[in-house]
Amino acid sequence: AVRETIACFPVYRTYLEPGKPVSPEDRAVIERAVAAAKRRNPAIEESVFNFLRDLLLFRFPENLDEEQRAAHAQFVLKFQQFTGPIMAKGVEDTVFYIYNRLAALNEVGGEPHFFGLSVEAFHQRNLQRQRDWPDSLVATSTHDTKRSEDVRARMLAISEIPQLWGRSLQKWRTANRRFKKQIDEAEAPDADEEYLLYQTLLGAWPINVDGVPAASVSTEFVSRIQGYMAKALKEAKLNTSWIQPNENWDNAMGDFVARILEESPRNKFLPAFLPVAEEIARLGAINSLAQITIKFTAPGVPDVYQGTELWDDSLVDPDNRRPVDYARRRKMLKEVEHVPPSDLMRCWANGRIGGAFADCAIGFVRRHQDRAIVVMVPRLSSRVGFPPVGESWQDTHANLASGPCGLHDVFSDRELRAENSQLKLSEAMLQLPFAVFTNS
Template sequence: MPPAAGKPIPRATYRVQLNAAFGFDRTAEIADYMARLGVSHLYASPYMKARPGSTHGYDIVDHNALNPELGDDASFQGMVAALRDNGLGQILDFVPNHMGVGGADNGWWLDVLEWGADSPYSGYFDIEWDSDYRYLQGKLLVPVLGDQYGAVLASGGLELRFDKEVGSFAVWAYGSHKLPIRPQDYGTILGTDHPELERLGDLFAHLAYARPHQIRRAADHKADLAALAATRADVADAIAQRLTVFHGDPGEPDSWGHLHALIAGQNWRVAYFKVAADDINYRRFFNINELAGLRMDEPELFDVAHRLVLKLVEDGTLDGIRIDHIDGLIDPKGYCQRLTAATSKPFYLVVEKILARHERLREDWPIDGTTGYEFANLMGGLFVDPKGEAAFDRLYAGFIGRAEKFEDVVRLAKIRIMESEMASELNVLARKASRIARSNPATADFTANILHQALKETIARFPVYRTYVDGGPASDLDRRDIDWAISQARKAEQGPDGSVYDFLQRLLTADLVASPRSGYSHRQVTRFAMRFQQYSGPVMAKGLEDTAFYRYNRLVALNEVGGHPEHFGVSPAAFHRANQDRARNWAGNMLASTTHDTKRGEDTRARLYALSEMPDEWEHQIQTWSRLLRARRGDVEGTAPPDRNDEYLFYQLLVGAWPVELTGASADSLDPAAMTAFAERIVGAMTKSMREAKVHSTWAAPNEAYESAVTGFIHDALDVSRRNAFLESFLPFQAAVAKRGMVNGLSQTLLKLTSPGVPDIYQGCELWNLSLVDPDNRLPVDYAVRRRLLEEVEGALERGTVPSLLDRWTDGAVKLAVTRAALALRAEKPEPFASGDCLPLEATGEKAEHVVAFARKAGDDTVLVAVPRLVGGLGETPDWGNTAIPLPRGERWRNALTGETIAGGDAVTAATLFERFPVALLVREG
């Protein structure tokens, strides 16, 4: 929706990943740099208190405290002051869906472990206390063990400890995971050997008599116990002696019987981490056991969790909030409505949301847009040649030895997730569905097993991450996606009877209770539909992004968060339509090209896009490289690891991420240290890829033999200690692709900074970003280099000598110049970019398909943007022939990148426009 009046929509943002090494003080130090670069807002990663050692901040343990690892309150205020002194606002990445659990840091979670369903915080988490499993009735599964429970118990990995400061007992797993003991069981621990301990133990044992004040009474008894232990040595000694009763001898299981009996009576069940797949009874962030889902639709929790962030909005510290993982919430629209109504001050609000190709952002949400994943993929598609798709299908299938459709890869990957990592959640859904079915004679025979099959087949084919049924009639958009998934699931071989799918369709749309006297519970049906939505999203994320994207490697530049690898290329017309729609409806939408979640950096992808134009040459190269490397390793048959799909991915990673400082070097001049460092980056990315693909290895059970063989293959390929025929063949091809990738990189930089929306620069991406998947994309940024280059760039822009930076393009100054010029123009002429029209300019002539151009116009202020695409088809020295771009009305135009002046008229030739510099940014001056 269009931004509300008075709302502070950023001009441009700069994302910073805060961590212990780069906290509030370091961020304050770059405030002047960000301002000089030309952005209007810092876009900060989460900085509320997270688990110790967090490198990302998404494992929040306290929403109302700053992360002490980033600095204290004085440091935070110093950062806020530095931003204000430099004219910068601030956007915060906020995490409402989940909290970090495990360890000993989340007070709410520890209270739930201690008191179970009686904890005042138990309703804050999505916990299934009423399990169908007797051994989990009233218990919370805690899957933190690295081995079977019995083995960990017998080895001494579980230890009962006394906290003398507060007078409490807890079992500690590996000395790091705290599992509080029920106060009612303290008497069992304290025993009857000491009269004071016996007295207190009896009080703890009878806490039930204090209901509903048992928690407060227990705190009083704990304080008495702590005081006694602190002041009387005999009491402290007696407690220490009692703890020995619960210790055993490592390797002798029977000696741990007392501890086992104590553990068996707790509100938690500690277990091997792999048990989570079958028994987990709390909602997680995807399948991550250490991130527990929150019930943010509960008003009390909402008020508590948002106290600090809303205070920061009210006092002007924050101009906006980015909501992490909005689809994890049970009612995203309701959450956004509550959030925007919770403060008297309007603020900028965007949500992290991944849209399917046919899906539109819901216009009834009171938000300014998404965080821009869809834009990154839309823009990137401009540089992919659709004419190369058939050839890529053939060469990919030929190289890996099989042909497969992406939709089949996704379906099987989603089924794999539902049958393994997220099996427990599906079992719970099936049991809930069967309970609803049994409540009406017409559907009483639909068993949990039958519904489990139908649910699995439906989710495997679900075309969007989730729907948004919220208690009222399902929208037409939701019906479209539910009906499509159901219709496709009906085609599954050996599936359940069609009547089961009829019931499921009515259940998911809540049509079961659309009429009075339906025989079904309105609340149960509605809650089921909403919980289903919370499950379909994580399955899509884990199946698509974290499995299928690592199995289907046809052109991995397309395998990006929010991307559609099966869709080969985007036409300029489609790009323009999306821009115009965004200008009309979502002018505050973020525009991203790299984020902390991207699997490959923007310039890595820019290089890989170029491969789409040269399928024949690419096929020749990879076949040659494979023969050279496998021969070097004595693998004449070509059957040793890596398998052909992993090998094919490896070559793309090399081409895409090859360091700019090594580009153009000969094989015998490569620096060994630099090559070793690069090899380790590739090993890290390949290891993650193999484990995410779940074909030869997984995170839960790494295949060390296969991974070691792949690592050896990588090091052999990049070995410069002797003559390397592979590198001799690879380097000339890489250099040619890198040059095309450079032009693509400049083009997408300019498009992002001038398209309708709010452009975001991910930390450091003002220079070339050739990163791979995290943690490679979160490496430290050298701001000293960027400051020095920015001074040079500002001089070049003033003198009109930016084209000379092309001669030294590898240092990134040329990309920085485009960034600085475009951001300066957004500041100088805000209206065309903030609220102006976006007018497509259709090129004419023989190379028209190689140009993307549009104008941003508000009143008499007009800015023209033009970039080349599919540059491989233009040749080393582009011959534009009679290609021309129409000019809007104007007598004279100034190129903000080169300083040149162009006379007005009906059109300007591409040869004139791109003569000195590969992209153009014209400002109407008369």
């Protein structure tokens, strides 16, 4: 019963303390887990689950002495310490490598079935965060994330081009099927593993300084992808695992990666892949810029993980713990100090910049005493065009009825005015696909 209840836990852990009331949240978690365990195990006596439920809620039998009560309480505390690692290993380090519908959603603390928020819900979450947790951390990449924020931003862009993705997937699978191997009457890699691989390649593919995907990749990149897929397959525990490695399957996956990335006139995959990689890189760049603009202006304390000062194509550890070239970053920061925004946008791919489309933008105003900032970023930018700046926005505008009329552009040093409390996005995002204004 203990094992089955832990398997049904919907969160990492509860936070019960002896001598203190059980919170409604913790009570709901325990009752939900026990109820689910009962349903899944009709052969186990129901009274056993009821006893465990009462024990976990500190509802001990009245005839217990102090020593026995202390022992029961100790069990609850140990139980709470145990559920977290089980959840992490069972969900993050297993299911998140199996359920690959859109792998960017398979993130630590994430919900793969949850495809995002409406704009209204986004604003409500920010208001709640400002009210309840104004000093909490806003992190987009850490040592523990499954892939970097920029890789996720690219992979999420797949959701904006579903028809192109579907057609391309069929072409790629057809072109690469000859590189698969038969192992125990099964194709290696299997369809799900191959599906994850293509998403990963789109997310991490190298982009030249002119914004065009690299026509070929280095042996280092091939090794990184092979290493990532080797870990992904072992974590999934379907065809191989850390405890029972299937060497033939592991080798087949590594060979498959090497063959499809090989620069050769006979390679039909790369010519079909690169145009899609270019489109994804553009959309992903806009997603990344919007994300980092919000991160630094929304409620909370922004956190910048090592290496993410520039475009970061890191995957899961140990890939995201490679040495960071800080000398290069210092040099680029010095070079960019006096470069106008229009020049930065022309060389977006080198990582120097961190009405008609009313549903393709997010904006908000934040105030502190007599100071205010206005933030605007694009969303679903594939509908607007690349880059989503200037006249691409047509007549789209922001209503600043509660915001300042005189605006100073933080990035371009321009002065703007909101006429009739409206600000045209074609002016706000004239040169860059994001905007932050202060009241002038």
